[in-house]
Amino acid sequence: MTIDELRAGLDEQTVGEQLAAWIAELYPICRSITGDGVRETLRRLQRLAPMTLHEVPSGTDVFDWTVPREWNIRDAYIKNARGERVVDFQRSSLHVVSYSVPVRARMSLETLRPHLFTLPDQPDWIPYRTSYYAETWGFCLSQRQLEALEPGEYDVCIDSSLEPGSLTYGEVCLTGESTDEVLISSHVCHPSLANDNLSGVVIGAYLARYLERVSRRYSYRFLFVPGTIGAITWLARNEPVVGGIRHGLVLAGLGDAGRLTYKKSRRGDAAIDRVAAHVLRQLGDHEILEFSPFGYDERQFCSPGFNLPVGRLSRTPYDRYPEYHTSADNLQFVDPAQLAASLTACLGIVQVLEHDRSYINQNPKCEPQLGKRGLYHTVGGSAHSPESEMAVRWALNFSDGQHSALDIAERSGLSFEAIDRALRMLRDHGLLKELP
Amino acid sequence: MTIDELRAGLDEQTVGEQLAAWIAELYPICRSITGDGVRETLRRLQRLAPMTLHEVPSGTDVFDWTVPREWNIRDAYIKNARGERVVDFQRSSLHVVSYSVPVRARMSLETLRPHLFTLPDQPDWIPYRTSYYAETWGFCLSQRQLEALEPGEYDVCIDSSLEPGSLTYGEVCLTGESTDEVLISSHVCHPSLANDNLSGVVIGAYLARYLERVSRRYSYRFLFVPGTIGAITWLARNEPVVGGIRHGLVLAGLGDAGRLTYKKSRRGDAAIDRVAAHVLRQLGDHEILEFSPFGYDERQFCSPGFNLPVGRLSRTPYDRYPEYHTSADNLQFVDPAQLAASLTACLGIVQVLEHDRSYINQNPKCEPQLGKRGLYHTVGGSAHSPESEMAVRWALNFSDGQHSALDIAERSGLSFEAIDRALRMLRDHGLLKELP
């Protein structure tokens, strides 16, 4: 099956529902940068794609960093004097600051207070907070919960462990005709947050599932890694592989109501940057952002020592929606139709990457006579040509070895699909020859 | 005589009337891509300029094409049962689909119907249709004529011939100081259509007539060729000449009420592109279009195997006026004043091409003292300089061997004329030296 056939056969509504169902399944699991939450998430995703799980021991040096001890948590709560759980990890995995060290103590509200994090501006929402690299502990709760706490003594329990173990990440490798690779990465370390980044994770897994089925020009490598430390760990263990990466995408925040947003690679003029911009323009309302050293794992892929051609596909950028890193990024916050449209955009980008080639005109001096080949309407004279004939003219005129299909699409203002179709048709008629 | 003197001496009103008179004379002739209509048109134009007529036999291979058989037509009509000519070629050369094979038959309206072409949206206009490369026949008529046809039998006659003969084109070669050439081409194959392209044809012929009289730096070659096949034929027979073409213009559609429009060469940054943009900007309202592989013979000159620096000068682009390729493109549709202004623009472009040179400042370190040479006002202190002094300063500062007169005009925002005048004056004072 070709990717064109696959894409043509997809039913967006069904796909959207499937993606949403997967997010719902994975949502309750408490993930962090290490531990059983990530492990369990990846094991379930193995049902979708041939994913290998890698375990990297705590203490392993990865560039300037060290793989941390493994964190696991079973339970956590704050009980009031009446023994009621006023903050309860069982109700939301966000209630505990990620990587909190174990604690079991009775203390006054005054002593407890510096360990409590809220969002005063959003009094019903629980924030998501982490403390990976400083040994401390804390609880996140809504402002209303905080205000309801009466002075007095509280039983505080975080039944966690922070011990030597390993960091877990998942990898799907699909070989293609070429060893040149396309890298698709998403961070898998966030607990019960739907858009950030179960949306990216399940879209990545579905993309792997689909691409496994089709003939591929490029090889594809999908990463499901804990944010920052996971990407760094993968890069540190795979430096020889990195040189083969020709294009890459970080997937994050793809289910909210906002328009598609592509953030350029650090290079700014990489092929992926032009391809993504073209595909998003064809799809409608969108935004293109310049690279900045903020955001997700594009920070590592685009660090100056690697400077990989890796961009990021999102919807609303993380710093522009208030639900970001709060309990409001929940199952209602992601929309099946938006998820499906994001996946379609990914497939569109892959489609262009797969088909973008250069051809050379075999009759470069003057136009070839299309009529005698049946490629031109019989009666001439009207002012407007159908799009397919316009595409043929553009394809012929600019197949000079300097312009790829995407170049011609951009210069003509026509879609990549229209130009690609014309190029292949002209090649089949012997008027163009594919460049290697 | 110099071109400056010639241009200064032109009276636009007189010229406009002459151009319109020529169009009126040529309008009734039924031209096509071959045949006596073109031949007769070119013979008449020989009164204006020293034009050579070339005849290329049918069957000659020209790149991917073959010169077609020669088409001639004497008469054509559709007669109704009462013997009345309800469609009559004698009333408009547009009534017959160009290159219609001979036909003489009686048939029902039903059988005739697929051979009839109309414009339902413009019920009073006759469309212009062609069928050069598929052997068929047809009539063009107004929608009202069609609707008036009663069911019944019709006598159909096209008294044409399609036989071995030749393709005719005209060429005017004016040698200049340099063998570098400027190519001016217009298509001469359209029947009774005034703007498209008798306007381009007569302006081209007048331009040749004028340039013959003046001293020339460049050599000029004017082509009057059938569209597409004529340009291809010329290119196939003149490949060695092509390398000498430094600048070129296709002239088409120059008499309508629209503003001047220049369509760039495929290169997009050729000298002619910058010159035409400068001249049109000086003349006022205008539009610059990017190259596209549609339109007139720029398609052949700018095919990738030639990629010549040839742009196109028009008024309203062909695909933006409804009269295009209809009987409404008639003598009323072209305006003498617009024709004359188009010719003036052509002369302006030639003027810049002729005079655009680079000079080198002989006193490059600091400004030279203009006052002692009488080139500067005596009493200083006011804020504003006259344009001539501004031009002198720009001319001196940017005559560094990197900037031509046009470069300086563009950078300064002053007119080419002002800069050119300053450069020549400074050269005459020994402050600048002309680069070869």
Place this chain on the structure above:
Amino acid sequence: MTIDELRAGLDEQTVGEQLAAWIAELYPICRSITGDGVRETLRRLQRLAPMTLHEVPSGTDVFDWTVPREWNIRDAYIKNARGERVVDFQRSSLHVVSYSVPVRARMSLETLRPHLFTLPDQPDWIPYRTSYYAETWGFCLSQRQLEALEPGEYDVCIDSSLEPGSLTYGEVCLTGESTDEVLISSHVCHPSLANDNLSGVVIGAYLARYLERVSRRYSYRFLFVPGTIGAITWLARNEPVVGGIRHGLVLAGLGDAGRLTYKKSRRGDAAIDRVAAHVLRQLGDHEILEFSPFGYDERQFCSPGFNLPVGRLSRTPYDRYPEYHTSADNLQFVDPAQLAASLTACLGIVQVLEHDRSYINQNPKCEPQLGKRGLYHTVGGSAHSPESEMAVRWALNFSDGQHSALDIAERSGLSFEAIDRALRMLRDHGLLKELP
């Protein structure tokens, strides 16, 4: 002391008053391109900075020019029949056309009239006029004064001398770590005009005074030269020095109410052009002008044989305010606060020049772990980082040897100060290394 410390310690209000006081002191002196007025002005400025006065004899050839005879003037007037001074040089140095030859005669108003210059549109203002290179004489007066002159005989006296002498200019050289130079030039030849250019002169002198006190990476050369001929003379005598000039600024018209305006060097992309644009953008409302061969001594520094990276800092451009070169450019026309803000802009530009360096990331593969170095907040998860952390990320990601501090500031949209601070901090932590 560093320039940062110096700038931090400046009180703009005090500085503005000092600058205005200096302008008031120098205002009455009658300066011209040679003579005692300039000499006296420069001698007084020696109180501010270690200025050397150079005397270049009349008749010295300087490129295409010759140092003119020295002009001095003691008195000038027009007396009416009643012996009243109706025009009196003692009341304004503008009343005499600069470089007027001596005259002592009685003549009718009719004979006198061609020697009188007024501004009919500004009937109360006296224009400033010069006649350096044509031997003549004249008076400038207000239109009202002219209209009040009754027909009759007038005693005309210009007690001037035009004799072999010398042209005087001042130079302050401050050596720095590097022999690479920054050139700061202002014209000192105008008589009683405050904005043009006592503002530039005293700001230049104060800048020299300040930079003398601080440690300097670059060497600085300040010129106080008569316009045009002074700059040409300096360039002619200092050709070997010119090659060391890395950046330069002409200071002119810096005290009026308008916004800061930077006019680019002829190169258009010199470091000074980018630095000035960045600093002015940080300071608020401003304008950037392209280079043109008009204005002040940037015309000489940017003549094609030198093409130095010298821009111009002004407020309202000279050709946009009616007070230019009239008696309305007086002490009221310059504002202490504007003068001080102009000086601050100059210091800001120097600050960027001094600190703009490139660094190389010592951990280029992935981000370094900032947390373990105490460079990162402990609890993560919120969407927005403080500017200092944003600056750190930009500084790390773009310290690849290709981007200087200014490059990073421009790309990030952050201020040079923020980026520079981050770079130095990261260097101190061993994460970056300064490039030589």
